[in-house]
Amino acid sequence: xxxxxxxxxxxxxxxxxxxxxxxxxxxxxxxxxxxxxxxxxxxxxxxxxxxxxxxxxxxxxxxxxxxxxxxxxxxxxxxxxxxxxxxxxxxxxxxxxxxxxxxxxxxxxxxxxxxxxxxxxxxxxxxxxxxxxxxxxxxxxxxxxxxxxxxxxxxxxxxxxxxxxxxxxxxxxxxxxxxxxxxxxxxxxxxxxxxxxxxxxxxxxxxxxxxxxxxxxxxxxxxxxxxxxxxxxxxxxxxxxxxxxxxxxxxxxxxxxxxxxxxxxxxxxxxxxxxxxxxxxxxxxxxxxxxxxxxxxxxxxxxxxxxxxxxxxxxxxxxxxxxxxxxxxxxxxxxxxxxxxxxxxxxxxxxxxxxxxxxxxxxxxxxxxxxxxxxxxxxxxxxxxxxxxxxxxxxxxxxxxxxxxxxxxxxxxxxxxxxxxxxxxxxxxxxxxxxxxxxxxxxxxxxxxxxxxxxxxxxxxxxxxxx
Amino acid sequence: xxxxxxxxxxxxxxxxxxxxxxxxxxxxxxxxxxxxxxxxxxxxxxxxxxxxxxxxxxxxxxxxxxxxxxxxxxxxxxxxxxxxxxxxxxxxxxxxxxxxxxxxxxxxxxxxxxxxxxxxxxxxxxxxxxxxxxxxxxxxxxxxxxxxxxxxxxxxxxxxxxxxxxxxxxxxxxxxxxxxxxxxxxxxxxxxxxxxxxxxxxxxxxxxxxxxxxxxxxxxxxxxxxxxxxxxxxxxxxxxxxxxxxxxxxxxxxxxxxxxxxxxxxxxxxxxxxxxxxxxxxxxxxxxxxxxxxxxxxxxxxxxxxxxxxxxxxxxxxxxxxxxxxxxxxxxxxxxxxxxxxxxxxxxxxxxxxxxxxxxxxxxxxxxxxxxxxxxxxxxxxxxxxxxxxxxxxxxxxxxxxxxxxxxxxxxxxxxxxxxxxxxxxxxxxxxxxxxxxxxxxxxxxxxxxxxxxxxxxxxxxxxxxx
Ligand SMILES: [Zn+2]
Ligand SMILES: [Zn+2]
Ligand SMILES: [Zn+2]
Ligand SMILES: [Zn+2]
Numbered sequence: 001x002x003x004x005x006x007x008x009x010x011x012x013x014x015x016x017x018x019x020x021x022x023x024x025x026x027x028x029x030x031x032x033x034x035x036x037x038x039x040x041x042x043x044x045x046x047x048x049x050x051x052x053x054x055x056x057x058x059x060x061x062x063x064x065x066x067x068x069x070x071x072x073x074x075x076x077x078x079x080x081x082x083x084x085x086x087x088x089x090x091x092x093x094x095x096x097x098x099x100x101x102x103x104x105x106x107x108x109x110x111x112x113x114x115x116x117x118x119x120x121x122x123x124x125x126x127x128x129x130x131x132x133x134x135x136x137x138x139x140x141x142x143x144x145x146x147x148x149x150x151x152x153x154x155x156x157x158x159x160x161x162x163x164x165x166x167x168x169x170x171x172x173x174x175x176x177x178x179x180x181x182x183x184x185x186x187x188x189x190x191x192x193x194x195x196x197x198x199x200x201x202x203x204x205x206x207x208x209x210x211x212x213x214x215x216x217x218x219x220x221x222x223x224x225x226x227x228x229x230x231x232x233x234x235x236x237x238x239x240x241x242x243x244x245x246x247x248x249x250x251x252x253x254x255x256x257x258x259x260x261x262x263x264x265x266x267x268x269x270x271x272x273x274x275x276x277x278x279x280x281x282x283x284x285x286x287x288x289x290x291x292x293x294x295x296x297x298x299x300x301x302x303x304x305x306x307x308x309x310x311x312x313x314x315x316x317x318x319x320x321x322x323x324x325x326x327x328x329x330x331x332x333x334x335x336x337x338x339x340x341x342x343x344x345x346x347x348x349x350x351x352x353x354x355x356x357x358x359x360x361x362x363x364x365x366x367x368x369x370x371x372x373x374x375x376x377x378x379x380x381x382x383x384x385x386x387x388x389x390x391x392x393x394x395x396x397x398x399x400x401x402x403x404x405x406x407x408x409x410x411x412x413x414x415x416x417x418x419x420x421x422x423x424x425x426x427x428x429x430x431x432x433x434x435x436x437x438x439x440x441x442x443x444x445x446x447x448x449x450x451x452x453x454x455x456x457x458x459x460x461x462x463x464x465x466x467x
Numbered sequence: 468x469x470x471x472x473x474x475x476x477x478x479x480x481x482x483x484x485x486x487x488x489x490x491x492x493x494x495x496x497x498x499x500x501x502x503x504x505x506x507x508x509x510x511x512x513x514x515x516x517x518x519x520x521x522x523x524x525x526x527x528x529x530x531x532x533x534x535x536x537x538x539x540x541x542x543x544x545x546x547x548x549x550x551x552x553x554x555x556x557x558x559x560x561x562x563x564x565x566x567x568x569x570x571x572x573x574x575x576x577x578x579x580x581x582x583x584x585x586x587x588x589x590x591x592x593x594x595x596x597x598x599x600x601x602x603x604x605x606x607x608x609x610x611x612x613x614x615x616x617x618x619x620x621x622x623x624x625x626x627x628x629x630x631x632x633x634x635x636x637x638x639x640x641x642x643x644x645x646x647x648x649x650x651x652x653x654x655x656x657x658x659x660x661x662x663x664x665x666x667x668x669x670x671x672x673x674x675x676x677x678x679x680x681x682x683x684x685x686x687x688x689x690x691x692x693x694x695x696x697x698x699x700x701x702x703x704x705x706x707x708x709x710x711x712x713x714x715x716x717x718x719x720x721x722x723x724x725x726x727x728x729x730x731x732x733x734x735x736x737x738x739x740x741x742x743x744x745x746x747x748x749x750x751x752x753x754x755x756x757x758x759x760x761x762x763x764x765x766x767x768x769x770x771x772x773x774x775x776x777x778x779x780x781x782x783x784x785x786x787x788x789x790x791x792x793x794x795x796x797x798x799x800x801x802x803x804x805x806x807x808x809x810x811x812x813x814x815x816x817x818x819x820x821x822x823x824x825x826x827x828x829x830x831x832x833x834x835x836x837x838x839x840x841x842x843x844x845x846x847x848x849x850x851x852x853x854x855x856x857x858x859x860x861x862x863x864x865x866x867x868x869x870x871x872x873x874x875x876x877x878x879x880x881x882x883x884x885x886x887x888x889x890x891x892x893x894x895x896x897x898x899x900x901x902x903x904x905x906x907x908x909x910x911x912x913x914x915x916x917x918x919x920x921x922x923x924x925x926x927x928x929x930x931x932x933x934x
Contacts, residue, residue, distance in 0.1 A: 050697045053573030061573070106520030106528075106748070107892065199666055199747070199892045223894035227748070230517045230895075280666070281573070281694070424576065425666045427690035428697075 006083035019374040022088060024452040026380045028445040031299050034443025036382070040076070041295025042433040045288055045354070047072065048274075049428040057275040057322030057329075058090040058251040065274050069256040069290075069319050076298050077305070078258035078317065086255075086332035088322055090248040091115050093203075093278065097242040098189075098219065101125050104231055110189070110218040111201035111279065113173055117214045119187065123242030124216075126186050130232055134172040134264050137179045147184030150239055151176055156322060159195045162359075163352060163414035168194045174206040177217035187241050188217040191225035194420035199223045203422045205325055216243050253321040255329045260301050262314035267340065267348040268318050268450045269405075270296065270443060273323035273396055280426030284417060286318040288431060288439075289350035289394075290319055296443035297435075300451075311451035313345050320396040323351070324422075327395055341403045346455045348408040348446070349394025350439065353420075354431040355413040357384050357442045361391035363407045365459025372466050375449050382442050387411065406457035408450070410442055428448040476744040486841040491919040495912040498766050507543070508762025509900040512755055512821070514539065515741075516895040517598055524742040524789030524796075525557040525718040532617055532741050536757075536786050541547060543765050544772070545725035545784065551757045552617025552864070553722075555789055557715040558582050558885035560670075560745065563685065564709040565656075568592050571698055577656070577685040578668035578746065579710050580640055581792055582683045585727035586654065590709030591683075593617040593653050597699055599721060601639040604646045614651030618643055619658075626662045629826075630819060636660045640791045641673040644684035654708050655684040658692035663886035666690045670744050670889045672792055683710050693865055720788040722796045727768050729781035729863040734807065735917045736783050736872075737763065737910060740790035747893030755898060755906075756817035756861075757786055762903075763910035767918075778918035780812050785862040786855035790818070791889075801866035812923045815875040815913070816861025817906065820887075821898040822880040824851050824909045828858035830874045832926025842916050849909050854878065873924035875917070877909055 022029075052068055055061040066083050073081045086294035091114060098110040112118075123169060126149050131137040133155045140146070153176040157169035192202035201221045208214045218241065220228060231237045256274060272289025276282020297317045304310060320329035334341065346364075362372040369389055376386045392398070393407025401407045420426045450457075487495075498694035519535055522528040533550050540548045558581060579585075593616050598604040600622045607613070615810040620643040643655035659669035668688045675681045679864060685708065698704045723741060739756025743749020764784045771777060787796035801808065813831075827846060829839040836856055843853045859865070860874025868874045887893045917924075 046697065051571050051701070053567075053571065053694075100520075104520065106516050197896060199667070199890075199894060200665075223748075223892070223896050226896045227517060227520075227894065230513065234518070280688075328776060423666075425665060425690070427662060427694065429690050429693045 019371050020449050024369050024449055025378050025392065027303065028448045031303065031448055032378060032382055032441045032445040033161050034299055035296065035444045036437055038295045038299060038437045038440040039067050039433065040298045041291040041440040042436050044072065044294045045283060045291030045431060046428055048290055049283045049287045053281045055274065055279045055282060056092060056278040057325040058088050058253050059092065062253060062275050062321060066254050066256050069274060073256070073258040077301055078297070079261055080257065083254040084257060084336055085252055087250045088253050088326065088328045090251040091325065092246045094244040094246050098218065099240050100231060101238045101240045103235065108224045108228065108239070109199050109201055109221045110224070110244060111203045114203055114205040116206060116243070116245060118244040119216045119241055123240050124186055125238055125240045128152050128228065128232060128237045128239055130154055130229070134175045134179070134266055134311045137176065140183060142178050142183060144184040146180060149185050150187045150189060150241065151180035151185045151227060152189045154191045154229060155195055156191060157418065158391040159415065161413055161415050162411060163417060166193065166418060170204070173204050177206060177215050178209045178212050181213040181215045187215050187216060190219050192219040192221055194222070194418050194421060194423065197222045198425065200425050200459045202421035203279055209358045216241060218243065245375040253328060255321050256319040258317045260297060260304055260311065262451060263310045264313055266313040266343050266345045266456070267316050268313050268345050268447060269318055270447055271318035271320060272350050273329065274319040275322050275324055277324055277422050279422065279424040281428060282426060283428040283431055284353040284420050285422065286351045286427050287428070288354035288436060291436060292350045292439040292443055293317055293416045295440035296447055299440065299444040300448055313451040315447055323396055327398060330396035330399050334403065341405060344400060344405040345452045346406045346408060347393055347397045347400045348410060349397045350410065350443065351394045352412045352414050353417040354436045354439065356408045356435050357412050359385050359387040359411040361387035361409040361411060362389050363391040363393065363401065364389060364457040367428065367459055368457050369456060371453060375446060378445050378449065379442055382438055383389070384442055408446065410446060412439065475721070481648040486838050487916050487920045492845050494770065495915045498770065499849055499908045499912035500914055502763065502766055502911045503904055505762045505766060505904045505907040506900065507765045508758040508907040509903050511539065511761045512750060512758030512898060512903065513895055515757055515878055516750045516754045520748045521745045521934070522741065522743050522749060523559060524792040525555050526559065529720060529742050529788060533721055534725050536741060537859060540723070540725040544768055545764070546728055547724065547726040549724050550721040551803055552719055553795065554717045555720050558716040559713045561711040561713050565685065566707050567698060568622055568705045570702065575691045575695065575706070576666050576668055576688045577691070578670045579685045579712060579900045581670055581672040581710060583673060583684045585711045586683045586708055587838060590707050591653055592705055592707045595619050595699060595704045595706055597621055601642045601646070604643065607650060609650060611651040613647060615645045616652050617654045617656060617708065618647035618652045619656045619695060621696060623658060623659045624660055624662055624885065626882065626906040627674045628880055628882050629878060630884060633660065633885060636745065637671070640671050644673060644677045644682050645679050648680040648682045652682060654682050657686050659686040659688055661689070661885050661888060662892065664689045665892065667890035667892050670746055674785065685709060687712065718881035720795060722788050722800050723786040725784045727764060727771060727778065727782040729778045729918060733779055733780040733810050733812045733923070734783050735780050735812050735914060736785055737914055738785035738787060739798065739817050740819060741786040742791055743790050744889050746889065746891040748895060749893060750898055751887050751893050751896040752889065753818045754895070755821035755903060758903060759817045759906040759910055760784055763914055766907065766911040767915055778915070780785055780918040782914055782918050790863055794865060797863035797866050800857050801870065808867065811867060811872040813873045813875060813917045814860055814867045815877060816864045817877065817910065818861050819879045819881050820884040821903045822904065823905045824877045824879050826852050826854040826878040828854035828876040828878060829856050830858040830860065830868065831856060831924040835924050838920060838924060842913060845912050845916065846909055849905055849911055860899050875913065877913060879906065
């Protein structure tokens with residue numbers, strides 16, 4: 001056993017010679033161990049979710065979140081703290097109600113899907129036509145057989161550690177309304193995209209297809225989907241749906257930015273999204289990501305201040321605005337920083353709750369994949385294994401990735417993330433401070449290495465920025 | 468080992484000679500084993516909670532539940548199926564809203580406590596004064612220090628198997644408003660009486676003390692109580708409360724009754740309560756009790772029909788109405804059957820969810836305690852142990868107990884009962900069919916023994932009914 005460890009250590013130092021310098025890894029290791037004791041991250045999440053609470057993209061509450069963020073980041077001692085504003089269309093739920101009308105009158109717990117139109121005033125009533133899956137609806141004939149009906153897409157979601165069940169299930173959030181409308185339906189209900197069995201409907205954004213009639217659409221909680229299914233087993237069921245929404249053409253939102261200045265004009269971006277859905281207080285989505293990346297950056301800031309040694313690259317902490325309603329902050333960031341994107345060395349967003357990181361995926365140049373292996377040597381003691389080189393990087397990093405910026409996903413255990421996701425039950429009390437601290441530790445160590453690895457993470461033949 | 472079993476069997480037959488006849492125990496054992504496979508109980512709970520749903524005492528939905536019950540009980544083949552009406556005052560929630568007004572504006576999830584008055588139209592706003600426990604409020608001086616304030620009694624509830632944490636915690640449901648009002652408060656909030664950590668406020672009845680000003684009172688969900696506490700750690704907090712309720716002087720409710728006629732005029736009563744709170748569909752409280760006792764009675768009915776042998780005593784299945792709002796059905800039953808109470812041999816209500824029965828408490832005459840030991844010989848294979856002789860018998864049995872009717876409590880595992888109790892999340896999907904069947908089995912075996920044990924369960928020197 002000992003000889004294996006020695007051999008590993010030997011190969012480590014060989015790899016280091018061509019990759020991440022030993023002193024960088026040593027500092028990263030120091031940050032990792034410090035991070036496991038961190039409470040700044042947890043406190044940041046607590047402050048945001050308590051002092052602001054829910055903060056829908058474009059709302060007055062999101063504006064208060066930006067003010068809170070600027071104050072918080074300045075207090076922590078970051079540089080260049082600023083809000084970068086952008087404008088956006090606004091959608092908010094006003095009122096929502098559903099009930100079985102016949103034959104078993106009773107209320108159903110629903111929530112409008114983001115961007116849904118409302119019903120006519122006073123609501124609408126229609127017979128339910130249930131589809132086991134979205135594909136069953138897609139395969140249904142286009143013969144107006146659903147005219148006057150309400151479609152109910154009753155597809156479930158599989159619980160997985162990596163959250164892969166979401167990608168499959170989430171299609172119905174837009175699909176039910178679009179495919180229903182094409183066939184004459186007057187409204188669309190879905191079983192919530194979620195894995196819990198509590199009476200919380202899950203909201204989430206939907207998009208109408210161009211040229212398709214817009215029909216109101218909402219999600220039923222798990223118990224209500226089960227109830228509707230049981231009612232349907234007994235015969236025809238009609239449901240009343242009454243929803244009102246509020247929209248505005250143009251409101252102001254913004255990204256909040258803070259930095260630890262580096263020695264070069266290159267940039268490493270980490271962050272989370274500041275907005276949340278309106279139902280919960282946005283703790284696991286994404287107060288946690290805000291806390292995790294702030295805690296990590298603050299650990300690095302303290303180290304930089306103590307040693308008086310700047311990182312090679314600027315570490316930029318970004319709190320994206322208006323993520324939930326269509327990655328609007330992410331798009332604005334990519335647009336506003338277009339000229340600077342070639343200087344973005346790597347980007348990573350934390351947006352998957354507060355449970356422990358168990359894997360690191362990268363998207364590095366093919367000749368730089370070894371840097372991921374190198375990083376894992378430092379991160380492994382925290383329980384992180386190396387994944388693949390097809391990282392997504394997090395939703396708000398998507399536009400950067402599309403522009404060629406290398407990205408990393410520090411993958412968290414998402415086993416119960418979709419129990420709370422986009423529900424009223426997404427509240428601070430669900431977060432374990434030690435698990436959140438593991439995230440802070442891994443982000444701090446990763447970010448330090450990302451900011452101090454010479455040569456960066458793009459393929460050497462790619463257009464790399466000069467230093 | 469074998470010799471121990473033989474010895475036990477020998478002592479069993481000695482006990483039997485003075486207690487429950489062997490052939491009665493044999494049939495009880497047969498019913499127990501049949502009951503473990505039962506699905507009538509589960510189906511009954513499904514039908515009630517699906518086809519009626521929530522059914523607040525005195526509401527139109529409760530009336531539909533009675534109609535459903537009559538049809539269901541007649542279909543199952545019971546005799547003398549009937550509704551015994553009574554009148555009652557009516558209370559219902561109309562509208563409820565709470566929010567932190569200052570300094571962190573955000574909505575709080577509350578629910579009005581049953582019988583609470585509403586707020587003035589447009590709501591009221593006051594500074595929160597938090598009390599860690601109800602006793603802290605009771606000990607606060609009577610000097611009008613709470614004038615214009617909203618009291619917040621933040622007392623928690625201990626999770627226990629036997630539900631004993633409830634008795635302690637439930638005092639605050641009336642106490643917060645009464646003790647707050649005595650000290651000048653304008654409203655009272657409590658941390659929900661419950662053991663879950665989800666965003667479901669728990670409702671439940673409260674009573675105003677005579678001569679005390681009536682102030683509106685509501686329960687916060689666990690996450691909202693935590694949130695309010697965190698806000699208070701940061702300084703003064705004011706809350707807006709807006710509630711409207713509807714009351715009527717006199718509406719109709721009723722108990723539903725079905726029987727298996729016996730050979731004598733003595734009666735054994737089992738049942739559950741038909742009404743529920745308005746938030747959930749009343750599955751664990753008390754659709755389960757309705758299902759369990761109906762399944763048990765149906766097993767006995769089938770046996771009686773097959774063997775053409777009547778039980779000694781009439782088995783009367785009672786679905787009490789309007790339990791949640793003050794045991795109104797129970798009181799009406801005791802009143803309407805006053806002349807018959809001396810013929811009630813024993814009574815037992817199932818009203819504690821659908822988890823397995825683990826203990827049997829009795830309240831028999833002191834010289835009849837041996838009958839409890841005798842019954843346990845039959846029930847033990849289902850996992851039931853003997854408890855004490857101070858049984859409550861269930862809430863709707865309270866007035867009968869007070870009139871000297873022997874009672875039994877078949878105690879269920881209540882470990883997570885108060886997670887769901889009186890919340891929107893009390894829905895059918897939470898019930899395990901096999902656990903419910905264990906209840907059916909135990910009730911069927913118990914009820915058969917209760918109906919066929921000569922001499923009954925009152926002390927021999929008590930005024931026992933003639934046969
Ligand atoms: Zn998110
Ligand atoms: Zn989200
Ligand atoms: Zn009950
Ligand atoms: Zn109850």
